[in-house]
Amino acid sequence: MINEIGSIESKNIEIKKFKVQGLDLIVTKPDGSIEVIKNGLSEIILGNMSLSTEQGTILSQDEILSSITLNVGADAVYIKEQFTSDTVEFADSQNMSNNNEEGVNEQKVFGDKLAELNQQNQKLEQTLHMLSSEKAEQEALLSSSLTKLTEVKKQLNQKSEKQNQDTSNDISFSSPSVSTTTQGNSSSSSSSSQPANNSPITPLIVKPKIQAFIRGELSEESGKKSDNISNTSTPTFIGIVSPDSQAHLSINGVKYPIKADKDGNWSLKMIHPLKDDLYEYTLMASNGVDKPVTVSGKFTVDTRLDSLFVCLDEHSDSGILGDKLTNNKLPTFSGKTEAGSRVTLTIAGQTLQTITDTQGIWRISVEKPLVDGEAIYQVTATDVAGNSKTLTESVQIKTTLLPTTLQLNGRADFLTHQTTPTLSGHSEAHA
Secondary structure, rough: EEEOOOOOOOEEEEEOEEEOOOOOEEEEOOOOEEEEEEEEHHHHOOOOOOOOOOOOOOOOOOHHOEEEEEEEOOOOOOHHHHHHEEEEEEOHHHHHHHHHHHHHHHHHHHHHHHHHHHHHHHHHHHHHOOOOOOOOHHHHHHHHHHHHHHHHHHHHHHHHHOOOOOOOOOOOOOOOOOOOOOOOOOOOOOOOOOOOOOOOEEEEEEOOOOOOEEEEOOOOOOOOOOOOOOOOOOOEEEEEOOOEEEEEEEEOEEEEOOOOOOOEEEEEEOOOOOOEEEEEEEEEEEEEOOOOOEEEEEEOOOOOOOOOOOEEEOOOOOOOOOOEEEEEOOOOEEOOOOOOOEEEEEEEEEEEEEEOOOOOOOEOOOOOOOOOOEEEEEEEEEEEOOEEEEEEEEEOOOOOOOOHHHHHHHHOOOOOOOOOEHHHHHHHHOO
């Protein structure tokens, strides 16, 4: 059974072991009974109460304070709730006596500092209650007070190391990264609470390292999207990389450093012109912690359309092959260029298109009849990279024959006494 004591009747309490919980003391007496002494830690510091072992050895303030640990979590609100210690049991009276003698000179210093923290804690409780709706300022005040407690605990550990204190209850303490200056005068834990005058400080935020990654592609989309073909000799790559990473693009053994913005977006234009060809590239990113990440790919540089040939199709060329003359009012044109290219024929107000086959061969037939005479036409080929080439040609459409005259020996009446007459006349040239 645990008894709770609100007021202290005896200034010296004989104990077998004790534990600090907040500003209270939980003591186990020699008879095995357990008592909770409210504000017992404050009474010890102010000199209103002391603890002694079964052998009559009085415990020093330094021995009690050095057993305290500070539990600071994400949900911590009040400083006093963070004072805890393991249960301290006494078996060696001689060791306790030596520790008591070594810590006597430091009692008043530590007592003043902890009493000051008591006062600051009271102020913080009141301030946090008043500013419950202002989260940012509340966190700043809490950080300031926690730092003060850290400084006191660091001093305790340093003193303890100097005194070569060899007890199982000696603890190590790691200081939080936030620091400030301790202010205020010593007072009892029952002092009236006032808002803290400490200026809020911004806690140091350590950004976690992000696992390295990188992506990239050509920014010039010529032809189909993501076809990895560029029709410029100095293509531009774009992509995204993990922030704070070092990255580069490698082509033909040349490394191009990548500089990204705060969000990791990057753009890199080649400074050395590339010849028309197929290339391999490598993207690399490293954050200095993890293994570098690499991404490889291929792209093609195609800056020109090499060839384009056009003529009347052989089935439409009714005259001598290649004479650009036809008696077909709906002629067919054919030719050859790069495989997969788009071919556009423009003639007599008509615009007709087709795609070349795997050999680059194409054919287009006129859809509306052409009139007799010369027709000027254009053929434009555009390859998959977006390069184009245009040829302008002409064709002669002739579907009728001019009138033809005929005479017999120069006579129009076709009468003759000759057995081998001669016929003559006039017609189109080359008919």
